Amino acid sequence: MAVARDRDLRVRNVHIRDNPKDEAEQVYVTGRVTTVLRLQQPCDPARTKMLGWEGRFEPLECVGKRVLLEPLQDLQPEDRFLLLVTLADGKELPFTVTSIGKKEWERPDQQVNVFLEPESRDALQEELKATRQREEELMESVYRHRREDTADHALARILTTGAIHQTSFVERRKRLVKTEDGAKMIVRIFEGNQKAAVVLTVTNRHPSKSWSLAEVRLRTTRPGEDQRAPFLFGEDKPFALRTDRNEIAPGQTGIIAVVVDRSAFRTNAGFVNTLALEFYRQDGFLDTYVLLDRRLVRE
Structure with missing residues (x-):
């Protein structure tokens, strides 16, 4: 978390x-x-x-x-x-x-x-x-x-600059999300060598209120569980997070990047096939979520 x-x-x-x-x-x-x-x-x-x-x-x-x-x-x-x-x-x-x-x-x-x-x-x-x-x-x-001084955090920082070509990530999926508070989000999901990544580009269309990120959660999903957020019963997993700004003013665009290592798919019972990544905005409401397939992390 x-x-x-x-x-x-x-x-x-x-x-x-x-x-x-x-x-x-x-x-x-x-x-x-x-x-x-x-x-x-x-x-x-x-x-x-x-x-x-x-x-x-x-x-x-x-x-x-x-x-x-x-x-x-x-x-x-x-x-x-x-x-x-x-x-x-x-x-x-x-x-x-x-x-x-x-x-x-x-x-x-x-x-x-x-x-x-x-x-x-x-x-x-x-x-x-x-x-x-x-x-x-x-x-x-x-x-x-000290904890965030890792290679995955460095990769996430590169992704926030848009320099995807400097990494081994390959874009696999892309979708557009429009939220209730007026934000427009472009969600891009990347496959990589032993890692997966998600890049969220947020444009704040609210006339007067700034947008900011309150919390991001990465959790395992259970077989047969409804594949819709919020995911309440999964095991919390580590990830690397970077943003290009702390707050997005009205009319501006910001970038959030998350890098997930292959080890996050591992549990005591073996590997899980899907992880749920949830993004919560400043007022505590869930803005969007992403399901990460284990096939995104190349062996």
């Missing part, structure tokens, strides 16, 4: 100081996902407001020490909404609500812990927890890069 991590949600700490020169803290949100501001004291629902939210967000919720934000759809990069959170003691906390950005720290916020006293016990504990989490993510990133 491969999961796109660029849109992963996160928990983040911010410290508000009484400095008039400080800019409003940014809060990064994404469509149809609730972002929670966690405060140190209750907020005042009557005086907690966001400007211009109508038609773009669910009604703002101020419940106890929590403020809940949920966009109805993904925001555009230029969108900015002023959020003013008023605490029970009358203190006003300004925030700028915006879309996710391209930088690593501009992922959607699942929860934002807001601290007024940076040296308080709670703030220090949360900061220690965040530091440990960053360390774990860094180690995981290093491990993932």
